[in-house]
Every structure is written in structure tokens, then in C-alpha cells.
Amino acid sequence: MxxxxxxxxxxFPILSGGCIxxxxxxxxxARRNYVGGVTLANTLLMFAVMFILRPEGNFMLLxxxxxxxxxxHMDGMGCVFGSLIAVLWPIATFYxxxxxxxxxxxxxxxxxxxxxxGITVGIAFASNLMTLYLFYELLTFVTLPLVMHGMKKxxxxxxxxYVTYSVGGAAFAFIGIAFILTFGDSIEFVYGGVLNGTYTxxxxxxxxxxxxxxxxxxxxxxxxxPFHRWLPTASxxxxxxxALLHAVAVVKAGAFAILRITYFSFGTELLKGSVAQYIIMxxxxxxxxxxxxxxxxxxxxxxxxxxxxxxxxSYIVFGASLMTPAGLTGALTHMLVHGVVKITLFFxxxxxxxxxxxxxxxxxxxxxxxxxxxxxxxxxxxxxxVGIPPLPAFISKWNLSEAALSQGHPLAVxxxxxxxxxxVLTAIYLFPVVFKACFPSKEGVRPETKRCxxxxxxxxPLVLLCVMILLLGVFAQPLTKILDCIAKGGSIx
Numbered sequence: 001m002x003x004x005x006x007x008x009x010x011x012f013p014i015l016s017g018g019c020i021x022x023x024x025x026x027x028x029x030a031r032r033n034y035v036g037g038v039t040l041a042n043t044l045l046m047f048a049v050m051f052i053l054r055p056e057g058n059f060m061l062l063x064x065x066x067x068x069x070x071x072x073h074m075d076g077m078g079c080v081f082g083s084l085i086a087v088l089w090p091i092a093t094f095y096x097x098x099x100x101x102x103x104x105x106x107x108x109x110x111x112x113x114x115x116x117x118g119i120t121v122g123i124a125f126a127s128n129l130m131t132l133y134l135f136y137e138l139l140t141f142v143t144l145p146l147v148m149h150g151m152k153k154x155x156x157x158x159x160x161x162y163v164t165y166s167v168g169g170a171a172f173a174f175i176g177i178a179f180i181l182t183f184g185d186s187i188e189f190v191y192g193g194v195l196n197g198t199y200t201x202x203x204x205x206x207x208x209x210x211x212x213x214x215x216x217x218x219x220x221x222x223x224x225x226p227f228h229r230w231l232p233t234a235s236x237x238x239x240x241x242x243a244l245l246h247a248v249a250v251v252k253a254g255a256f257a258i259l260r261i262t263y264f265s266f267g268t269e270l271l272k273g274s275v276a277q278y279i280i281m282x283x284x285x286x287x288x289x290x291x292x293x294x295x296x297x298x299x300x301x302x303x304x305x306x307x308x309x310x311x312x313x314s315y316i317v318f319g320a321s322l323m324t325p326a327g328l329t330g331a332l333t334h335m336l337v338h339g340v341v342k343i344t345l346f347f348x349x350x351x352x353x354x355x356x357x358x359x360x361x362x363x364x365x366x367x368x369x370x371x372x373x374x375x376x377x378x379x380x381x382x383x384x385x386v387g388i389p390p391l392p393a394f395i396s397k398w399n400l401s402e403a404a405l406s407q408g409h410p411l412a413v414x415x416x417x418x419x420x421x422x423x424v425l426t427a428i429y430l431f432p433v434v435f436k437a438c439f440p441s442k443e444g445v446r447p448e449t450k451r452c453x454x455x456x457x458x459x460x461p462l463v464l465l466c467v468m469i470l471l472l473g474v475f476a477q478p479l480t481k482i483l484d485c486i487a488k489g490g491s492i493x
Contacts, residue, residue, distance in 0.1 A: 169220025193267020239350025
């Protein structure tokens with residue numbers, strides 16, 4: 001019976017969000033109470049399911065045809081992604097309560113925002129490739145109205161680009177399902193992969209080619225080069241949406257799917273040492289450098305952070321491409337760290353936009369005095385993303401570097417140099433924002449220094465996120481041990 005509990009954190013927010021248009025809320029407070037209650041209840045439910053009930057085995061919701069089924073299970077990988085979702089979603093929701101006041105259309109926004117919670121959990125708890133693919137596709141369409149919120153010309157263009165890239169990527173990802181169905185014992189996620197090993201050399205080449213195409217397909221949402229262009233464009237959406245896209249749901253779903261197909265579907269035995277592995281590894285390294293370089297050139301703050309996301313997501317893809325337990329440990333570490341740090345940076349940028357209307361880096365001059373809490377949090381998160389020890393991105397980059405060194409291939413070892421260059425570029429594109437805000441030149445000092453800090457709905461989430469960043473750094477060693485156990489096929493539960 002405990003297996004049925006896995007379904008509740010998926011269905012509850014989808015149904016609750018879908019009911020929002022049916023309710024005639026008498027006030028914004030009533031809507032906030034409803035949405036906040038649903039979000040908090042689902043987070044508590046998720047933690048209860050993952051760490052108290054701990055259901056074993058699979059729960060099959062629907063068997064469509066033989067191996068094709070919609071089913072769910074809970075393993076270490078799913079719990080890592082699920083924990084990230086469960087922790088960050090309530091924080092993002094309460095931030096959105098204040099931010100969306102000046103955007104309008106709050107009923108529509110919170111309808112899809114709440115439904116997205118359940119669909120993202122469906123990706124985390126998917127027990128097989130078919131289920132992951134289904135919820136991956138649903139994620140595209142439930143987040144499309146969020147990207148297009150307000151229906152301005154730029155928002156509509158961003159939505160069209162987003163759905164075009166995502167649907168195109170899904171077509172490539174479907175290739176993986178076809179090949180796993182043909183050459184696998186099942187489409188379930190099994191550590192080490194499910195391929196039966198009874199194939200010719202030609203079939204082996206075809207399988208490796210299918211892996212590359214499938215990785216690029218899922219990699220569209222992970223914004224790997226050259227399929228990244230939708231992500232900076234989507235920064236026109238309201239900040240709670242861009243934070244959702246860049247830190248928690250969409251892009252992490254793409255990275256998570258790549259980890260799944262590499263270690264749990266195709267398996268590293270087939271891929272390791274092949275051209276397929278090096279294609280993905282080289283693509284990840286190119287994307288890391290490209291994203292960092294573009295962030296350095298970009299003057300719009302949210303788009304700068306978007307290109308930073310392009311770069312940092314490929315840290316996770318690089319870890320996947322190493323195809324070792326150590327590489328998976330590094331990838332999972334960076335998935336958690338980047339999620340918390342990047343949502344903090346986006347929320348800081350959103351607070352500035354909400355209170356001052358400023359969007360460009362040069363417009364930040366002197367704002368540190370007016371918004372001290374916001375820019376303290378931005379500075380702290382920037383230092384964390386650069387990887388200044390003992391902050392957590394240092395640990396994730398260290399884990400990836402150790403994994404690359406132990407892998408031994410020259411391309412993998414060159415990844416260490418790429419990570420170092422990217423860290424330097426990260427400092428160059430983030431710290432000038434801090435310097436302009438807190439140490440403006442005499443010509444840039446604003447005559448007005450009146451405080452214009454956002455209210456508690458926006459500042460409290462920022463402070464909580466900074467505390468989480470600090471805790472990730474302080475407790476990096478036990479966290480790494482847990483992730484290492486998962487990366488070796490163990491479980492968090």
C-alpha cells in the first residue's frame with residue numbers, strides 16, 4: 001500500500017493547481033493562503049514519502065503495451081532531485097506572491113506554477129524511460145504559459161522559441177526509447193543499464209549513435225550548445241518563472257534525464273571509451289566555455305545569469321560524460337549546489353527589477369546602499385558560484401575535477417582546465433555587479449540613498465537561501481558521502 005503514496009505528491013499539486021480557475025477568491029490573501037497551503041502540504045508530503053514511508057518497488061499506474069508503462073519508484077537519484085524540488089518550491093512560491101503583484105494575471109500564473117510542481121516530481125519519481133519522457137513533455141507545455149505570461153511580443157517570441165526547441169529535442173529523445181525497447185531487457189531504470197549485450201558491432205555503433213542523439217534531445221532543456229538559445233530568450237518571463245526554469249524544474253529535468261539515460265538506461269559499459277562518450281564530453285566543455293564567455297559580454301543582468309546557467313548546467317553533463325561513479329557524484333553535487341545558488345542570484349535580480357525597474361549591469365551603481373540585504377545575498381551567492389572555499393560550488397567543482405583526473409583520458413583531464421577558466425570568468429562577470437552596487441565611482445553615486453528594500457515576501461526567501469548555501473558548504477563532507485553512495489548504486493532511503 002505504501003507504493004500508492006508516491007502518486008500523491010504528483011497528483012495533488014496538478015489537481016490543486018487546475019482547480020484555481022474554478023475558485024472565485026475574494027482577495028489576493030485568500031489565493032495566497034490556498035497556493036501557499038498546497039505548496040507547503042506537498043513539500044511535507046514529499047519528505048514524508050521519501051524519508052518516512054519509504055515505499056519499495058514500483059507503482060504501475062498504466063500498462064499501455066508490453067514494456068511500455070507509466071510507473072513510479074523511489075531510488076537515491078530520484079530522492080536527490082525530489083529533495084531539491086521540495087525545498088526550493090515553497091521558497092519560490094512565497095517570493096512569487098509579492099513579485100507577481102505588478103505582473104498581473106495571478107490566477108493563471110499560479111495555476112500553471114502549482115501544476116508544474118507535480119509534473120516535476122513525476123520526473124523525479126519516474127521508474128522508467130517512458131514515464132520520464134511523458135512528464136518531460138508535459139513539463140514543456142505546462143511551463144509554456146509561464147514563459148509567455150503577459151503575452152507581450154517578446155514573451156510570445158520567447159514562448160515560440162522555447163516550445164520549438166523543446167519539442168524538437170523531444171523528437172531526438174524518443175529515439176532513445178525506441179532503441180532501449182529494441183535492445184534492452186526493459187525500459188526500467190536499472191543501475192548499470194538495461195541493454196542485454198547480445199548485439200553485433202554494427203548494432204553497437206547504432207546504439208552509441210542513439211545515445212548521442214538522445215543526450216542531445218534531453219540536452220535541449222539542459223541548454224547544451226548549440227541548443228541553448230531558448231534559455232537566454234526566456235529571461236523576459238517574470239523572475240519567479242526564470243528562476244523556476246534556470247534553477248529548479250526545466251533545466252534540471254534535462255540534466256537529470258541525461259544522468260538517467262547514461263547510468264540507468266544505456267549504461268557506461270557500452271559507452272565508456274567510445275566516440276559517443278567523447279562527443280558528449282567535448283560538447284559539455286565547449287558549452288561551459290561558451291556560456292561563461294557570453295555571460296561576460298552580456299549587459300542585461302537576467303540574461304547574464306541565463307548564460308551563466310548555460311555554462312553551469314554543462315558541469316553536470318561533463319560529470320555524466322565521465323561515466324564513472326565519481327563523475328556521477330560530482331554531477332549530483334553540482335546539480336544541488338547550482339540549484340540553490342542560481343535561484344538566489346535570480347531572486348536578487350528580480351528584487352532589484354521589482355523595486356527599481358533596473359535591468360542592466362551599469363544601472364546597478366549605488367543600489368547597494370538602497371538594497372543592502374539584496375546585494376549582500378547577491379554577493380554571497382556570487383562567491384559561492386565562483387567556488388570560493390568553503391562555499392559549496394568549490395566542493396562540486398573539486399569532485400568533478402577529481403573524477404576527471406581519475407578518468408585519465410586527455411579530454412577528461414583538459415576538463416579541469418576548462419573548469420578553472422570558467423571559475424575565473426564567473427568571478428569576472430559576477431563581481432563587477434557587486435562592485436558597481438556597493439562601491440560606485442564618485443560620478444556614479446546616486447543622490448538618493450533612501451532604502452527601497454523589498455518586503456519580507458522577497459527578502460526572507462533570499463536570507464533562507466543564503467543559509468542553505470552556507471549549510472551546503474559546512475556539511476559538504478557528509479553530503480558527498482551520501483551522493484557517492486547513490487552514485488555507486490546505493491540509496492538515500
